[in-house]
Amino acid sequence: MGRLASRNLVAMRITFVIFLLCFLLKVNGQGAFLSPMTEISEIDGTISLGAGAGAGIMMKRWLIGAYGMYTSKAGRAGDSGSLHDLNLTFGGIWLGYAQPANEYLAVTLGFKGAMGNARQEGITDAERQNDRFWLLTPEAGVDIALGRDVRIGLSTGYRIAGD
Numbered sequence: 001m002g003r004l005a006s007r008n009l010v011a012m013r014i015t016f017v018i019f020l021l022c023f024l025l026k027v028n029g030q031g032a033f034l035s036p037m038t039e040i041s042e043i044d045g046t047i048s049l050g051a052g053a054g055a056g057i058m059m060k061r062w063l064i065g066a067y068g069m070y071t072s073k074a075g076r077a078g079d080s081g082s083l084h085d086l087n088l089t090f091g092g093i094w095l096g097y098a099q100p101a102n103e104y105l106a107v108t109l110g111f112k113g114a115m116g117n118a119r120q121e122g123i124t125d126a127e128r129q130n131d132r133f134w135l136l137t138p139e140a141g142v143d144i145a146l147g148r149d150v151r152i153g154l155s156t157g158y159r160i161a162g163d
Helices: 003-027
Strands: 032-043 046-059 062-077 083-100 105-121 129-145 151-157 160-162
Touching: 032 062, 046 083, 062 105, 083 129, 105 151
Parallel strands: none
Antiparallel strands: 032 046, 046 062, 062 083, 083 105, 105 129, 129 151, 129 160
């Protein structure tokens, strides 16, 4: 098994343990959460959709958690005429603060810090590239209560990336 596959397996196991702990905390009423996540972002001028999940603990108005995302973008033809696809996989810490406006709405501020992997694939091995990167994402948004234990959050942020 390659190094990348081994790291992905370890990351999947850690994510599963975090999700399980958060589920058990939520069952016991300690303020934990588990949430699916989607994002719309721009990569090289093209709109891309991403999917992932987050889990964490709410302590009064503060959130401490972890998240992971996957984004894929169909690329353009390379020098050999083959199509290059770009896949981004990243995850890390998630910190946030929620200020309730009323019982159904809260204003949120958040910060995400992540490490990730960008993989560009072509048809041949010579056209395959793999790079590590880091991300910092400050964000602001709103949480809307849909029920006692169900909320939907909408946020906007700016992603700062480096390698």
